[in-house]
Amino acid sequence: MVMLPKPLRTPLLHTLGCELPIMLAGMGGVSRHQLAAAVNQAGGFGVLGMVREPVERIRQEVEALRAINDGPFAVNLIPAATERRLLMDQVATCLALQVDAFVFFWDVDTGLVQYLKQEGKQVIYQVGNQRDADLAQSAGADVLIVQGHEAGGHVRGTTATLSLLPQVVANSDVPVVASGGIASGGAMLAAFSMGAQGVSLGSAFLATHEANAHSHHKQRIVDARADDTVYTTRFSRNWHEPAPVRVLSNAVTRGDYDEADPDTCIGEQDGQPIYLFSTDSPLTGAQGKLDDMALFCGQSCSQINAITSVQQRIDTLLDEVHIRIAALYRDSR
Ligand SMILES: Cc1cc2nc3c(=O)[nH]c(=O)nc-3n(C[C@H](O)[C@H](O)[C@H](O)COP(=O)(O)O)c2cc1C
Incomplete structure (x- = not known):
């Protein structure tokens, strides 16, 4: 409990x-x-x-x-x-x-x-x-x-x-x-x-x-700061409309592929090709140009400093809540 x-x-x-x-x-x-x-x-x-x-x-x-x-x-x-x-x-x-x-x-x-x-x-x-x-x-x-x-x-x-x-x-x-x-x-x-x-x-x-997720994706989130994320519509393949996503900056968000053929294959996942501008993020077992895939990430990466177990992540969150409440109460007296 x-x-x-x-x-x-x-x-x-x-x-x-x-x-x-x-x-x-x-x-x-x-x-x-x-x-x-x-x-x-x-x-x-x-x-x-x-x-x-x-x-x-x-x-x-x-x-x-x-x-x-x-x-x-x-x-x-x-x-x-x-x-x-x-x-x-x-x-x-x-x-x-x-x-x-x-x-x-x-x-x-x-x-x-x-x-x-x-x-x-x-x-x-x-x-x-x-x-x-x-x-x-x-x-x-x-x-x-x-x-x-x-x-x-x-x-x-x-x-x-x-x-x-x-x-x-x-x-x-x-x-x-x-x-x-x-x-x-x-x-x-x-x-x-x-x-x-x-x-x-x-x-x-x-x-x-x-x-x-692929370990490359996990590590890039750990290494990232909030302002390393980009809000962009560049990743729109496999989606019904060019919807905005938040990802970590990479060659795609920097525009390096803007002139490239959108049917360029940049890797594979479970035997299926991953194309440029795809909304598929690299999962465990993905191969190819991992860093050019959609590395979805929120600005919350500023608060993520290590790859941990889920239990450790939740324990840390709850410890931090307790510490913050104690600090607020102490400082308000
Ligand atoms: C890798 C990744 C994939 C996501 N895929 C979905 C999805 O399939 N369905 C969905 O409802 N939301 C999806 N989201 C959005 C989340 O539901 C949620 O709004 C978002 O992760 C919150 O921001 P945070 O990443 O800073 O916690 C995705 C988010 C990430 C980071």
């Missing part, structure tokens, strides 16, 4: 059924069962990043996660970025597997939210602006994740986490989770003090032993 400081004991724990108000962000390719299980085992909420994955992989990952532990988890899908037939098959597979919760992102698919609510499922929507928050809530979402502009990966909005968060909290009847810019106890406490009931961490969990 984890000793939780008071600001972290929120109703979200009851909603999600976990001990800690810390969620794993659904990172495509990176958040597989080993990582989700480790977050579960440390007391947090596991999320399998299954965007555009074939149904066989979803089945394998859900079964593998359940074989390790029985903690609460969700499957993350991105409806707008997934071909409709595949999306319907993904959802049907999750229902057949009796998956209880879903995390969705990007355009709000109100019909899908309503359908899953009728099926008795929990729906969590990651949003990056007030309009999406309102849409998701009126469709029936149980929890909102507010993603700020600092976030790594695809970035939905243009407002910083600590500016968007209190506004969405003020306009919501459901628990709100903060995401983007958070990889330390201090940042967590800031989010909780502005009304968040939980946090959803991407980069902080990518830089762990259990994440399915």
